[in-house]
Amino acid sequence: MLLHIYIDGASRKNPGEAGAGIIIEDNKGNRLAELNKYLGIATNNEAEYKALIIALEHISSSSFFAKGKIKKLVFYSDSQLLVRQMNGEYAVKSPNILPLYKKAGTILKSLLKEFSFTYIPRELNKSADRLANLAIDSKLTKL
Secondary structure (H helix, E strand, O other): OEEEEEEEEEEOOOOEEEEEEEEEEEOOOOEEEEEEEEEEEEOHHHHHHHHHHHHHHHHHOOHHHHOOOOOEEEEEEOOHHHHHHHOOOOOOOOOOOHHHHHHHHHHHHHHOOOEEEEEOOHHHOHHHHHHHHHHHHHHHHHO
């Protein structure tokens, strides 16, 4: 099974209140999961990486993965920085991002050998963005 994972991190004021949004679909476009999480105070780049880590942790704990059905992961993000860093095109220089990058890489390599990261324009990532902002909104309305 091929999974398509749309990830987005949102940060208001950068750094500011942050949230992560993730959409996971199978190769037929069936939505398998919608995830969002309030992240506290973070930069937009930290939020993007945290969204990736949340997606990876969810996939690694899924019954699909446990049964060996997942063969390839395709990640989509509107963060050129994350995509280029995960594809090895850019070095990771930020001391705040480096531990997140390493954690994502470690989880990813323990899951599968076959994965890819694709940059998509923001307008094609609206569902994940909506979930990331819902996470922030839900936290702020509780305060």
